[in-house]
Amino acid sequence: MISQIEKKVEMADEQEKKIRITGEQEKKVKISVDQLDFFYDQTHALNNVSLDIKENEVFALIGPSGCGKTTFLRVLNRMNDLIPKTSVKGSVRIEDQDIFDPGVDVVQLRKSVGMVFQKPNPFPISIFDNVAYGPRANGIKNKEELMGIVEESLRQASLWDEVKDKLSESGTSLSGGQQQRLCIARVAAVKPEIILMDEPTSALDPLATFKVEALINELKQNYTVVIVTHNMQQASRISDKTAFFLNGFVIEADETNQLFTNPKEKQTEDYITGKFG
Ligand SMILES: Nc1ncnc2c1ncn2[C@@H]1O[C@H](COP(=O)(O)OP(=O)(O)OP(=O)(O)O)[C@@H](O)[C@H]1O
DSSP states (O other): OHHHHHHHHHHHHHHHHHHHHHHHHTOOEEEEEEEEEEEETTEEEEEEEEEEEETTOEEEEEOSTTSSHHHHHHHTTTGGGGSTTEEEEEEEEETTEETTSTTOOHHHHHHHEEEEOSSOOOOSSBHHHHHHHHHHHTTOOOHHHHHHHHHHHHHHTTOHHHHTTOTTSBGGGSOHHHHHHHHHHHHHTTOOSEEEEESTTTTSOHHHHHHHHHHHHHHTTTSEEEEEOSOHHHHHHHOSEEEEEETTEEEEEEEHHHHHHSOSSHHHHHHHTTSOO
């Protein structure tokens, strides 16, 4: 009798394992980049880049200075459009939409692909107004609705408990790490699908870095996160996949664990073992 029960439990475990593995395989591709080239006038900053980034994963971009990581990140919400004499070839699709299609509403694109910068950049207005800024710009005026969005966004950014009693104080009065989490709340408030982060912890101390890393790990439940980092330990701590960039090329992209423990390319190995960079 006992062994029958044990067998049933075992079968149920197997079944669950199968479902989970199938679930993993069915993760949708959120961003599909195909043969992407990017130029700043004559500078060929990205060269034939093809990558798939899946939903609800943290995707890290690593590589030495000037290899194209930030350029790649900024292509994803067409921030580079703002720089004169730039040009792009190839395609970037977010789900079914080609983001370079002339019909694309770039303002809408930047709402669904939010960005967090290296240096925390809260507006010199209250904590509440910082987070409510985007929703207000989208036409939400109702005070209760705004309050709900502000609380939800600050909770998502793991900042609510620290600021709930001082929402009217200036965003710039917070510590660097809190300011960065405020910026993440500001992005979350417009309900993006993708969050781009350009070295979001490089201006923070170790404790603040730890908090933002923990937050990134939680954010992937609701968002796809693409993050540039100079810190390889950070990439290995927080990301599911990593792409190694060099001179505008993607040399290797793989599961983070695989890329750091068993890289396929010699250049990747040399970089992660500190032979150059
Ligand atoms: N606004 C710009 N105008 C002209 N060239 C640029 C501009 N931004 C970047 N570049 C050039 O494009 C190439 C890629 O730069 P990018 O900033 O994407 O590299 P990165 O890997 O993010 O570097 P870092 O790690 O130092 O931030 C470099 O040769 C850089 O000089």
